[in-house]
Amino acid sequence: MPTEFPMPPVQKNTDGALRRVGVELEMNGLTLDQLARLAADFLGCQVEQTSRYERTLVGDDAGDWVVEFDFRLLKKLGREERRKHDLGDELMNSAEDALKWVSEGLVPMELVSPPLPLDRLGQVNDLIAHLRRAGAKGTGDRITNAFGMQFNPEVPDSEADTITAYLKAFLCLYDWIKTRADINIARRLTGYVDPFPKDYVRKVIDTDYWPPMNQLIDDYLRDNPTRNRALDMLPLFKHIDEKRVLARADDQLIKERPTFHYRLPDCLIDQAGWGLHVAWNDWLQVEHLAYDRQRLQACCEAYGEYWDQGIGGRLLDNWEHRVSRDWLCEIK
Numbered sequence: 001m002p003t004e005f006p007m008p009p010v011q012k013n014t015d016g017a018l019r020r021v022g023v024e025l026e027m028n029g030l031t032l033d034q035l036a037r038l039a040a041d042f043l044g045c046q047v048e049q050t051s052r053y054e055r056t057l058v059g060d061d062a063g064d065w066v067v068e069f070d071f072r073l074l075k076k077l078g079r080e081e082r083r084k085h086d087l088g089d090e091l092m093n094s095a096e097d098a099l100k101w102v103s104e105g106l107v108p109m110e111l112v113s114p115p116l117p118l119d120r121l122g123q124v125n126d127l128i129a130h131l132r133r134a135g136a137k138g139t140g141d142r143i144t145n146a147f148g149m150q151f152n153p154e155v156p157d158s159e160a161d162t163i164t165a166y167l168k169a170f171l172c173l174y175d176w177i178k179t180r181a182d183i184n185i186a187r188r189l190t191g192y193v194d195p196f197p198k199d200y201v202r203k204v205i206d207t208d209y210w211p212p213m214n215q216l217i218d219d220y221l222r223d224n225p226t227r228n229r230a231l232d233m234l235p236l237f238k239h240i241d242e243k244r245v246l247a248r249a250d251d252q253l254i255k256e257r258p259t260f261h262y263r264l265p266d267c268l269i270d271q272a273g274w275g276l277h278v279a280w281n282d283w284l285q286v287e288h289l290a291y292d293r294q295r296l297q298a299c300c301e302a303y304g305e306y307w308d309q310g311i312g313g314r315l316l317d318n319w320e321h322r323v324s325r326d327w328l329c330e331i332k
Contacts, residue, residue: 005121005280006331008287010156019154020062020115022259023124023276026108026147026267029137035109036067042130063114069107108147108267115154115259125275138269139184146187149267149279152259153287158240160213163233164204165296166260167220169289170231171201172299176323177282178230181264193230193264197223202307205300217241221248232261281331288329299327 013019030038033047036055040047045057045065057065111131113124139147156162170177174195183193200223203209211219217237225248227234238245238256245254265279289296306319 005118005125005277006284007118008153008284009291010287011118012156013154014157018117018119019156020117021121021154022115022152022257023113023121024148024150024152025111025128025269026149027111027131027136027138027269028108028145028147029135029270030109030131032067032069032109034134035111035131035136038131038134039065039067039111039127042127060114062116062120065114066110066112068110068112108145115152115257121276121280125277128269128275132269132272136269138271138274139187139266146184146190146192147267148187148192148263149265149276150261150263151276151279151283152235152257152261153283154259155236158236158258160216161210162290163213163236164210164216165290165293166286167204167231167233168209168300169286169296171196171204172296172303172327173285173289173323174230175320176328177264177285179320180282181266181279183264184266187266192228194226194228196229198307200224202304205303207297207300207304213240214244217244221245225249227251227253227261227263230262230264232263235259235261284331285328288331289327295327302326 008019011019027035032053032055036047036057039045040057043057043060043065045059048056048058050056050066050068053069055067057067116124137145139145155166178195187193200219203219217240220233220237221244224233234245234249234251234254235257236259238254239258242256262279262283268274289299302322303319306314306317306322309317
């Protein structure tokens with residue numbers, strides 16, 4: 001039986017269905033075909049070759065899984081048809097082979113799930129253990145492995161107050177979450193998970209900040225017109241108002257979907273005992289704080305007072321410790 005996972009306080013979406021979550025795991029240590037076959041056998045799927053560097057796992061009721069070499073240029077080259085004995089195509093093949101050789105060991109393989117019902121997270125954890133036993137390697141294997149684990153929890157609803165509550169909760173808990181995540185130096189240097197600007201944090205945690213959707217999106221885009229945040233809101237905001245988002249953040253990699261995009265955790269798949277549950281339990285603190293509006297308002301007020309102390313006061317008053325002491329709940 002798959003490992004049972006604790007659930008958020010709001011488990012269903014507005015349609016009455018169990019909320020879903022997509023999971024993305026970056027790793028190496030296996031070939032593309034090895035990873036695809038291991039995952040497909042575990043999930044009861046079939047492998048289809050999409051291109052030279054992409055495989056699709058079909059047969060899951062939730063949708064297709066994807067296994068790919070996480071390098072846009074190489075994937076683009078891998079989709080091109082080439083002819084034998086054509087000088088131009090042979091030169092392109094040589095360039096592609098050289099690019100692949102340079103990239104191996106630096107660019108990860110990525111396993112991407114379809115949106116899975118919350119009650120299947122335990123199965124993902126068991127799949128992680130299965131891949132670890134087969135030799136999958138993560139961030140901790142070498143200093144150049146800037147590999148992450150991302151997950152995309154479906155929002156309970158798309159109301160402005162709900163989304164604002166999640167943003168407030170995440171910003172209030174961020175110092176604690178960041179320390180818990182203990183991000184690899186290589187990933188920190190890439191800027192993929194940069195912190196939110198201080199002025200934006202101060203704006204959002206104000207207890208009177210409950211804007212309408214247009215203002216919520218505009219405020220976010222003004223200070224964060226980038227995917228490089230630990231909690232990337234652009235896919236959700238694009239789902240809600242695509243035109244507004246693309247006017248300020250025209251990035252082809254922004255995939256619209258009704259989810260939060262949590263990008264902070266490392267992928268430590270080769271470490272015994274590591275799994276999705278580590279970051280998931282931290283994320284559930286955000287879920288619980290966002291759900292309890294009275295506690296959320298009190299936490300925002302306390303965090304605002306912490307910032308009002310000035311740098312001298314903050315040096316003597318560790319907000320992360322206060323979060324651990326005052327603002328966490330028991331996860332069951």
